[in-house]
Amino acid sequence: MFLKDIAQRMNAELVDCDPETWIESVAPLDNAVKGDISFFTNVKYKDVANKTRASAIMVSKKDAGMLSGLPLMLVESAYLAMAEVSMFFMQDTRPAPGIAKNAYVANDAVIDESATVLPMAYVGSKAQIGSKTVICPGVVVEDNAIIGKDCLIYPNCSILRGCRIGNRVIIHSGSVIGSDGYGFTPDGSSYRKIPQTGIVQIDDDCEIGAGNTIDRATFGKTWIKRGVKIDNLVHIAHNVEVGEDTLLVAQVGISGSTKIGKHCIIAGKTGIVGHIEIGDDVIIGGRSSINKSLASGSIVSGTPAVPHRDALKVYATIPKLPEMRRQITQLTKQVQDLQKKLAEVSGGHK
Amino acid sequence: MFLKDIAQRMNAELVDCDPETWIESVAPLDNAVKGDISFFTNVKYKDVANKTRASAIMVSKKDAGMLSGLPLMLVESAYLAMAEVSMFFMQDTRPAPGIAKNAYVANDAVIDESATVLPMAYVGSKAQIGSKTVICPGVVVEDNAIIGKDCLIYPNCSILRGCRIGNRVIIHSGSVIGSDGYGFTPDGSSYRKIPQTGIVQIDDDCEIGAGNTIDRATFGKTWIKRGVKIDNLVHIAHNVEVGEDTLLVAQVGISGSTKIGKHCIIAGKTGIVGHIEIGDDVIIGGRSSINKSLASGSIVSGTPAVPHRDALKVYATIPKLPEMRRQITQLTKQVQDLQKKLAEVSGGHK
């Protein structure tokens, strides 16, 4: 693509660069070569920008002053522009529509004619696959599962019986949608299984990372709402609800029936107990342990979780614990000594 | 099913309801509609029960007084009854017996004629599949693995060479049974692999969650004993033993050669070091770190783990740490001040 064409599509201004430059790809400042367009998103990379071999640098207008003399493309947000321009260069790798000869598709499955089912995939009875959706090799879509349009289901995912996936959903490799919830009831000395009769519903525009396990509901549905983005190896138990545009970072675990609001950020390795409610716009720091409901707008961290500002003080104090204990021991002796001496003084005084 | 038939199969008494009611399904109190049977298992849902549209409510005899006037079915345990009656309504979704044309089954594999091997499954040489067991799509059963009767192996599981699965075992999607244990020995500057020659043995009536990784033994066997129920994304290292009817909740990790007793409950995200012994009837709280053996009957929590009652006090104290540190600093100054003043008083006194 010519640089001028990129600028036009982005409605961006070019400064100190040749609009006729042929751009081959997007690359970070340090790795860019001639023919690449790069991006400046962090003040600390100013020196790197001055040495880059990129043919142009996307920069937010407010930061342009820092890079005067360099070949710039001025945009509102360099980060967003990087995301958009990268998309221009992504080859459309979507495979041709159709059902591969080596795939298994049940006779009564409903596959849109613009969808793709690749070899070694399985689509069960009465399952539905929407338009332009791609089912990769090794994916299993069980009976009665419904997948919307423009979805991309990566290799070796399992979309189990009756689960419902919206439109423009991406599910990364190895994830399991609709495993049975962990429900057992004591039956004398051992446990009896509680049938898990519900489903998982994932709404439009969600992205589910690799190696996730999202359990079906005991009754009703486990519900991942529009725009939720989940990282890898996250566990979501039965009957959980996750609100719109919430982010769940890697290795988070959420126990049964908990409801999480919209626009939350739950950082990595955090664990949340069952049957609580997390409000909207809540931010939870990494490796936190949440064992009670949180009001909207809460920002918390730690085990147990406290307001994040307090958690920073707790974390700063923990390494001082042995010293604190020594001080307490010393103070105890000093106070006993003082008590004794004061008694002497008081006694002598009488 | 007619309500009277459910009552008869459960050996339960009907109160204030029409035995001729046709029941379509089991549903929780708040979602139930006419034609549903519901269940009352928690006193805090008494108000919900009074508003339910369910045609009948299963209730433990001891709690029936709370719901007088409502259409009740009196049982010993409402929770157990819910599990049992739900089972009546589960459609028997077990697919027809036989080996699908699109499955791969080695010539010398032994598949019971009442077992099902679905399309895209793989069964290796000398592997055995017992009666009525279902091998779902994408499952790989390697050479010499043995799976008992009435098992359900969900999509994309890997049951690796020589592992042995008992009867009535359920393994959820994506789980790996028999990956190599993590065994290496330093060999100058890098590491040499220690061959993992053992197997994994899973006994009768176990349920293994989705995305589990259970490693084969270095020698002998990693052993999951009868009735163990495991949640999702749990890691079990080589040569571990887990005793009968023990529960392992999501994201637990157990290091090599550790032995866990029977009837234990290990809550989510707990980590247990290798080469220790956990007794019977032990309860370990969520996100605990267990680094030494625990006697039978222990109830512990925390990092490091202490008796649960003490752990609650520790957790209550942690948020007070910055305040405690300020108090210690203040006390130190006050004591120095007291020492100085007392010296003056004593000195003046002499």
Add this chain to the structure above:
Amino acid sequence: MFLKDIAQRMNAELVDCDPETWIESVAPLDNAVKGDISFFTNVKYKDVANKTRASAIMVSKKDAGMLSGLPLMLVESAYLAMAEVSMFFMQDTRPAPGIAKNAYVANDAVIDESATVLPMAYVGSKAQIGSKTVICPGVVVEDNAIIGKDCLIYPNCSILRGCRIGNRVIIHSGSVIGSDGYGFTPDGSSYRKIPQTGIVQIDDDCEIGAGNTIDRATFGKTWIKRGVKIDNLVHIAHNVEVGEDTLLVAQVGISGSTKIGKHCIIAGKTGIVGHIEIGDDVIIGGRSSINKSLASGSIVSGTPAVPHRDALKVYATIPKLPEMRRQITQLTKQVQDLQKKLAEVSGGHK
């Protein structure tokens, strides 16, 4: 194998045993029977060694004195010898070369004639599989992925588009190599995906455990260097680098763009934030939280991580917290009391 032949291959001396003994397998001291060769690697098993029924015991020369009178094979390192001799008895289970009829291999994939592609595996367009490499059932190798020679890719792994795997690499079941990095940028009220255009590169002699998720780079590559050994359920984010011969134990998580040096040991459940550098020869204890760069040779533990020696003291102090708090309360009262009494004494004294 005759014992004398094992001794010769190991260049080892036999003491008090019959070189003509026929050895069937390697077994630990407690389970060994006649015809087994065992190994002595830990002083605490001296009593077990005295009762073993093994026909010979591999023992490091320096420890031989402890086992006098027993049938011994003297070696430099009993642990290394156990690993090597076990290898003698591993049946060569590598399947015959060739592409199974039930596998899918794209016309333009390049499969070495000595490689094996088993049934139900998928190899995409322009993918390359090196000599003697085995692609197990259910594995998906996407377009343009390159796998070297003598690799073993276990069932149901996903090696995604364009990723590069070196020689003698083992990847255990269910692992995902090349899932998209977790990259989104706020776009008003929701998030826009940042295309992940890079790859994962895994160098020679690595072993990747079961259920791992290793994300592709945003640009460039996520890089696992020669000899790295990873346990199960480990998450590695985009653009991470892991240095030669580093060990990552189960359930570790590493956030984006972090660089880890060589010869490190990162113990289980540890979490490492993004954009930091861990030096060479660093050891990090289990369940640690690393939120800043660490110099080479650091040995740290805890949340927050501190030098391991200090962490042991912190862990020892944590259970004392409630007692410490009581002591502080008591000291505060005692000091107030002292202040009051001293004021009386001083006042009376004036």
